[in-house]
Amino acid sequence: MPSERKSIPLRLALYALMVCTAVVFLFPFLFMIASSFKTNDQIFTDLESFRALLPVGPLTGENYARAFRLGHIGHYLFNSLLVTGITVSLGLVVNSLAAFALARIEWRGKQAVLTLLVILLVVPFEVISVPLMLLVASLPGLAIGADGIEITRSWLDTLYVQIVPFIANAFSIYLFYQFFRDIPKDLDEAAYVDGATPLQVYRHVIVPSSLPVFATVTILQGLAMWNQYLWPLITVPGEAARPLMVGMEQFFGARRTAWGEVMAYATIITVPILAAFIIFQRWFVRSVVGSGVKG
Amino acid sequence: MSVGIRRTRSRFAAILFGGPAALGLTMFLAVPFLMALILTFTDQRLVSPDASRFVGLRNYERLLSVTTLVQDPVSVGDGQDRYVRIRDITRTDPAYRGYRPLTSFAVGDRRMTVLARDPAFLRALGNTFLFAVLVVPLQCVMALGLALLVNAGLRGQTIFRAVYFSPVVMSMVIVSVIWSFLFDRDLGLFNQALSLVSFGLIPPIDWLGDPRAAMPAIVIMSAWQGAGFQMLILLAGLQGIAQELYDAARIDGATAWQRFVHITLPGLRNTITFVLIVTTIAALGLFTQVDVMTGGGPRGSTATVMFEAVRRGVREQNVSYGATISLIYFAIITVFILLQQLVLRRRQGARR
Numbered sequence: 001m002p003s004e005r006k007s008i009p010l011r012l013a014l015y016a017l018m019v020c021t022a023v024v025f026l027f028p029f030l031f032m033i034a035s036s037f038k039t040n041d042q043i044f045t046d047l048e049s050f051r052a053l054l055p056v057g058p059l060t061g062e063n064y065a066r067a068f069r070l071g072h073i074g075h076y077l078f079n080s081l082l083v084t085g086i087t088v089s090l091g092l093v094v095n096s097l098a099a100f101a102l103a104r105i106e107w108r109g110k111q112a113v114l115t116l117l118v119i120l121l122v123v124p125f126e127v128i129s130v131p132l133m134l135l136v137a138s139l140p141g142l143a144i145g146a147d148g149i150e151i152t153r154s155w156l157d158t159l160y161v162q163i164v165p166f167i168a169n170a171f172s173i174y175l176f177y178q179f180f181r182d183i184p185k186d187l188d189e190a191a192y193v194d195g196a197t198p199l200q201v202y203r204h205v206i207v208p209s210s211l212p213v214f215a216t217v218t219i220l221q222g223l224a225m226w227n228q229y230l231w232p233l234i235t236v237p238g239e240a241a242r243p244l245m246v247g248m249e250q251f252f253g254a255r256r257t258a259w260g261e262v263m264a265y266a267t268i269i270t271v272p273i274l275a276a277f278i279i280f281q282r283w284f285v286r287s288v289v290g291s292g293v294k295g
Numbered sequence: 296m297s298v299g300i301r302r303t304r305s306r307f308a309a310i311l312f313g314g315p316a317a318l319g320l321t322m323f324l325a326v327p328f329l330m331a332l333i334l335t336f337t338d339q340r341l342v343s344p345d346a347s348r349f350v351g352l353r354n355y356e357r358l359l360s361v362t363t364l365v366q367d368p369v370s371v372g373d374g375q376d377r378y379v380r381i382r383d384i385t386r387t388d389p390a391y392r393g394y395r396p397l398t399s400f401a402v403g404d405r406r407m408t409v410l411a412r413d414p415a416f417l418r419a420l421g422n423t424f425l426f427a428v429l430v431v432p433l434q435c436v437m438a439l440g441l442a443l444l445v446n447a448g449l450r451g452q453t454i455f456r457a458v459y460f461s462p463v464v465m466s467m468v469i470v471s472v473i474w475s476f477l478f479d480r481d482l483g484l485f486n487q488a489l490s491l492v493s494f495g496l497i498p499p500i501d502w503l504g505d506p507r508a509a510m511p512a513i514v515i516m517s518a519w520q521g522a523g524f525q526m527l528i529l530l531a532g533l534q535g536i537a538q539e540l541y542d543a544a545r546i547d548g549a550t551a552w553q554r555f556v557h558i559t560l561p562g563l564r565n566t567i568t569f570v571l572i573v574t575t576i577a578a579l580g581l582f583t584q585v586d587v588m589t590g591g592g593p594r595g596s597t598a599t600v601m602f603e604a605v606r607r608g609v610r611e612q613n614v615s616y617g618a619t620i621s622l623i624y625f626a627i628i629t630v631f632i633l634l635q636q637l638v639l640r641r642r643q644g645a646r647r
Contacts, residue, residue, distance in 0.1 A: 006448070014447055021444065022458045025519070028473045029461075031484065035476075047482055098316030101309040108306075113313075120324055122632045126580050126601050127625040130608040130617040131330035132323060134341065168319025198308035227466040229583050234609045245468045249587055252472045259476055266469045277464050281457050284464060289527045 027053055029270070036063055036264040043259050063264035070255070071265050072239065076247035083162045083243060084225040090167045091221050092214060098168075099176030100202050104188060114177075120170040126230070133234050136161050157238045166225065172217045175290070179213035180206060216287040219280070226273065244269050334618040341612035354619040360412040362394060365405055378406050385410070416620065419591075419598040425510060426517075426599065427578040434518040434574055435567070438525030443559075445526070446533045456530070460523035467520065471587035474516045478502035478588075503589055506596035513584050513597060521577070525570045532566030533559070565638060572635045576628050600624045 006014070030053040035043045037059040046052045067073050101107075102114060136155040143152045155161040187209075188201045196204070207214075229245045236242055242250075251265050277284055335354050339347035366378045381399075385391045394410035397417055401407075411417050445456040462470060477484045479502075486499040502512040540558045549557070560567075582601040585591060591598035591606070598606075600620060608617015 011449060014444070014449055018444055018449070018452075018455045021441070022455055025459050025462060025523075027484075028470070028477060031477070032473050044482055047484065047487060052484065094315045094319065097312040101313040105305045105309045105312075107309040110309075113317075117320075120320060122629075122636075123324060123328055124576075124580060124625070124628065126582070126604070127621045128324065128327035128331060130604060130614060130621055131334055132327040133609065134334070134339070134614050135323075135327055135330065137341065165319070165323035168316040168323070170320055170324065173316060198305060198312070202312075223464060227468070229466070229468050229586075230605070233586070234605065245466055248466075248468050248472060252475075252587065262472060262476075266472055270465060270469055273464055273466075274461070277457075277461060281453075285456070285460065285527060288460075288463070288524060289531050 029274075030054070032263050032266050032270070035260055036267045037061070038063075038260055040258065040260055063258075063260040064268070066258075066261045067251070067265040067268065070261070071247060071251040073244070073247065073265060073268055075239075076242055076244045077268070079159060079241060080226060080244040083159060083228075084222055087163045087166050087225050088218055088222045090163075091169055091172060092217060094167055095169055095172040095217065096176045096180075096207070096210075096214070097202065099173050099180050100198075100206060102173070103177050103180035104201070104206065105198060117170055117173060117177075121174060129230060129234065132165065136165070136235060156235050157241055158236075159241045161235050162228070162232055162241070162243065166221075169221060172221060175217055175220075176210070176213055179210055183209055212286075215280075215283050216290055219284055219287045223273075331618045331622055334615045335622055337615045339615040339618075341609070341614050347615070350615075354616055355623075357412045357616075358416050358619060358623065360394070361397070361417070362391070362410050364391065364408045364410060365402070366408070367405055381408060381410070415595060415598065416600075416603050418595055419600050419603040422510065422595075422597060423579055423581060423599040423601075426514060426581050427575055429511065429514045430517050430578050431571060431574045433514065434522050435525055435570055437518055437522040438529055438570065439563075439567075441522060441526040442529035442533055443555075446530055456526075459526055462520045463523040465520070467583040468587055470516065470520050471584050474512075475503065475588050478512050478516075480504060504593055506594045509589055509593060509597045513581075513588065517578075517581070517584060521574070525574060528570050528573075529563065529566055532563045535566075536562035565641060569635065569638050572631050572638065576631050576635070579624065579628055579631075600627075 034046075034051075034053055034055045037055050038046065038057065039060060039062070042057055043052070046057065051057065102110060102117075138153070139155045141152045141155045141158060141160070143150050143158070155164075183206065187205050188196075191201045191205055227245065228243065229249070232243050232246050233249075236246065248265055248269060252262050255261055336349055336351060337347045338350050338353075364381070364384065369377050369379060381396045385394050391410060393412055395412075395414050397409045397411045397414040399406055399408035441459050445452045445459070476482075480486065480499050483502065485502065489497045490499065500508050502508050536558065540562070541554055544554050544558060580601055581599045582605070585597050585599055585602050586605075589597045591602050601624065604617045604620035604624065606617075607613045607620060
């Protein structure tokens, strides 16, 4: 950071610039939140002035009621929370265990597996999404039908089609691997000498000293799952397993002229992420920088 | 415990620990990738009564075939140049069968028409590159400006950093929805602001309804949404530049601009290269914004490669064709991925 003391006019100018830029970055959110509490007429009247960005004037909760009633937002919110929660928690276990095997256990063929992993890292999801859809469309699945659990002929239109393919994640493994690799080896050596099993070493030595990387993977995978759009769009045509983002797109398509309702819908989806971001801001920033620099 | 037993046990543990992840990655990443390769040589559809057949390079041929046609004007006596209709030629001339016009332009008084078997795909390819060419410089310059701003040593800059970064954690779907309203022709805040600052001189732009304005609109929104990410990477780069360099330059009487050009930019060279490549890769995958805001329109002006892959592969159920488009996309970004690996290696080398 420049150590030079800046003159007061320069500092004021910089602050003015920062504030103006901040307005540029915030006004769509302010507009969204403000509009979500207004009737359509009110939104259009307020567009002429800065009132458009502020929740002032006669406010109403009607948009939210309609978003829940017409947009089934409660149902989709539940789906998204479930999909994100399960994928992230299973992913943490599965990927960190795999990274443990790569970073802390010696076995033949490890180098080859690592090379493969690095190759898989660069395959973007967009490239495999169409064949993957074809694959899951013909996998036998389970469903709860009228006579209890039934075997179905496809994974399409289920919650688990949004979960299972995303648990194992090459990038998460790689992040865990890099972190585990740098933990001093004498810690687990000492534990092994005391007769600990690899699982005990993982649980009592590695995991407790790796909380930052667990946080990073939780944030990155959680964001990716919560914001997922392309995959559910092509594999979940029905309403029962539909996640929030696809619900948002459908609601927007159907009620394009009802600005207030669409904004209420958008606000409900945004607030959990925004809250998490504000609380864990430092962690978000650190995770994204880490992912960008290493990935 | 003997070394032998421990080695056997650790092999067993490695298989046990790595197994679930290996299974998942094989089944849902490696296998679909190999499937993508194989599918491109077949005529596989999502649901079809017929078994799929091997068709060789037909999918690639259809996607990439381009030809040209030069026509002399046909005089009809009214002083205006006329040309034989393209449709009449593609119907009768076997050399042009299956082709449709992509674009045409005048060469002297003759007309040259570029035809393709799949003009929609080539247009989408062009749109994708156009998007990248517009968004990458805009987004990276914005990001550099933001990074410098939050690195100026002022109080409260972490708060501003969080503000500029906040759109990155938002879903692109939500951002696209909000901005669709901002871009509205009659009621959008953009046109309101334009009309305000120009005292009503700039007529309202139909941002998402005009083929010339739709892609720039998506570019502006995407740069706004993503710049915070590049800002953070550049910020890390800025903080890696030795402070002594600045102090020394200041003693030598260098101006702020000279310090920026001679210290900051060279110091950021590798970071900037890296950021440019990463942004390009992301830009070439453009899909969500288009799907939510324009559906590829108006008149195909915002359809992109990924949008076409999903449209053909999923919506029209032509899986093999969609997979071929995805693979062409992969071939294009592989160039950038290799560049990225090169830069990363160089950076790591420099750090050691």
